[in-house]
Amino acid sequence: MANVEAEIEALRREHSEKVKLIAEKRKQVEELKRQRADRPARRPGDRRPDGPRSVDELLSEVLRGTAGEGVAEGPLRELARERAAKSEWRTEMVSSEAVEPQENDSYEKAVQTESDQAQAPAKGDGGYIARMAERATRARAVQPDTSSMRRRFTAIDVQITPDTTVKEVEEPRAELSVEERDQIMAHPDFQSFFDRASLLVERTLGQEAWDIAADFTGGDAGGGDTDAERMKHMDDYVEKKWSQDRPVTDVRFSSRKELFLAAYGQRNNPSLSDPDGCMLVWNLSMNNRPEMAFTCQSAVHTAIFNRFDPTLFFGGTYAGGVVLWDARAQAGPVQRTPLSARGHSHPVMSMQQVGTQNATNLITASNDGRLCVWSLAMLSQPQEYIDLKHDQTRRELGVMSLSFPENETNVLYVGAEDGSVCQVHILGSKVGVTECYDGHDAPVTGIDMHPHGDASQHGVEAATDLALTSSFDWSIKLWMVKQYQSPVLSMDMFEDYVYDARWHPAHPAVFASVDGEGHVDLWNLNQDLEAPVVRCENPNQRKLALNRCHWSSDGRRLVTGDSEGRLS
Incomplete structure (x- = not known):
């Protein structure tokens, strides 16, 4: 308390000195004003010697003999008056300039006092609280006038003890009524914000689940890895709401490693409000909520990402239409192909986008043998269409799947319902089926051409013509389509339908397959030509048929879809 009283007494002395100083300055200003007012009053009486004079003055000077002295004395008096005026003006300027710096100095003294107090060691909580109160009052007193100083002393004179506690006054918050809350929650802006915010929260919470991933590019280097370490x-x-009890008809990974899509067929026991088909875009971080959901009036058999626009998606439907979804628009298709003689009238079973960003086309095939080439800018009618027929029987070729070799836009290979694999040319002198390869005894469910982009780095020179096919005849066959008409390798160890087989995007000898018993098999042709190196099952032991599989672009993840809408 002694320190506080000493500080208060110092402030009071400082205040009294400032008041005296201000009073002296006011007196000086009043004196200068009075002198300035008197100078113009004296100037009319001081007549210049060369100015007009009265007759009486001239006669008095002649009679007294002082006319010459007056003439000589006039300039001296004028010079004296000018010097006096200059000296008075100089004094006035000095006085006016000295007023404001004194005020600034008084304000700076307060800052210096505060700095000295901050450097002094604190003695108890009372001194610290007093200094904080003094700082707050000084911050509010911007101009050092008398009223502000009085308010500052009033604030400091409060009795402060070490036991004093500062309590924050909380204003009572008004609670919303039920009607107001329902109105806010029903607003479209709030719903959009809430959906987006909850999506971000769920995505962030799910990031920790993907810290571990299998690397298949070097899995065989050690030779001692277990199945759980190679594939998990x-x-x-x-x-x-969307996927339960719907068969998964297609799965595709995006170029963005965390996104993949799945196409779904019709629900087993649909309600009136359920759409016939849907397509969901999933994020690896969220397993019970899709990133985006799209609907369709018909079951969706196949779907792909647009390679050059991540907001666009294409789908092929059971009704024979090709639909376009836009992530920036509503859930329904923004474009669809009409039923026409040039387009599809049967279920679209497979599609693929080929070309470059400035010259890209969409290739679709239906199970009636119709192959269509679409421009992405116009889906009203195809640019080209080809009716595929078997070169020997001349029967329609029911296409189940198709695949292009890498960097190829004219030649593709299709798998048919009769078990044949055919080479098809879209342009040129030979349009349609040009080669047929017989080897399967049942419909070909999937075909995949080897991604030979990195094959040369591993010493594989003939990977450009390798094709992998899966079939309902419980087998997977390997083809060299440019050299042989029959398969070069057949893997017949399955005990159920084989629905799909996909090459690994990085390792040239590795591929994955799924079958009707729910097995996910990982094959490595460098190690074993007759059996998979890894066989996995769903840990839930559901034993459901797995319809499709697809690798991520880096080859670290494999997604599969079963017959009841579950993705793994």
């Missing part, structure tokens, strides 16, 4: 089940992706 990470999570299941299912959503009750």
Whole structure:
């Protein structure tokens, strides 16, 4: 308390000195004003010697003999008056300039006093609280006038003890009524914000689940890895509203490693409000909520990402239409192909986008043998269409799947319902089926051409013509389509339908397959030509048929879809 009283007494002395100083300055200003007012009053009486004079003055000077002295004395008096005026003006300027710096100095003294107090060691909580109160009052007193100083002393004179506590006054918050809350929650802006915010939160919470991933590019280097280390089940992706009880008809990974899509057929026991088909875009971080959901009036058999626009998606439907979804628009298709003689009238089973960003086309095939080439800018009618027929029987070729070799836009290979694999030319002198390869005894469910982009780095020179096919005849066959008419390798160890087989995007000898018993098989042709090196099952032991599989672009993850809408 002694320190506080000493500080208060110092401030009071400082205040009294400032008041005296201000009073002296005011007196000086009043004196200068009075002198300035008197100078113009004296100037009319001081007549210049060369100015007009009265007759009486001239006669008095002649009679007294002082006319010459007056003439000589006039300039001296004028010079004296000018010097006096200059000296008075100089004094006035000095006085006016000295007023404001004194005020600034008084304000700076307060800052210096505060700095000295901050450097002094604190003695108890009372001194610290007093200094904080003094700083707050000085911050409010911007101009050092008398009223502000009085308010500052009033604030400092409060009795402060070490036991004093500062309590924050909380204003009572008004609670919303039920009607107001429902009105806010029903607003479209709030719903959009809430959906987006909850999506970000769920995505962030799910990031920790993907810290571990298998690297198949170097899995065979050690030779001692177990199946669990080479391939590990990470999570299941299912959503009750959209995907439950719907068969997965297609799965594709995006160029963005965390996104993949799945196409779904019709629900087993649909309600009136359920759409016939849907397509969901999933994020690896969220297993019970899709990133985006799109609907369709018909079951969706196949779907792909647009390679050059991540917001666009293409789908092929059971009704024979090709639809375009836009992530920036509503859930329904923004464009669809009409039923026409040039387009599809049967279910679209497979599609693929080929070309470059400035010259890209969409290739679709239906199970009636119709192959269409679409421009992405116009889906009203195809640019080209070809009716595929078997070169020997001349029967329609029911296409189940298609695949282009890498960097190829004219030649593709299709798998048919009769078990044949055919080479098809889109342009040129030979349009249509040019080669047929017989080897399967049942419909070919999937075909995949070897991604030979990195094959040369591993010493594989003939990878450009390698094709992998899966079939309902419980087998997978390997083809060299440019050299042989029959398969070069057949893997017949399955005990159920083989629905799909996909090459690994990085390792030239590795591929994955899925079958009707729910097995996910990982094959490495460098190690074993007759059996997979890894066989995995869903840990839930559901034993459901797996319809499709697809690798991520880096080859670190494999997604599969079963017959009840579950993705793994």
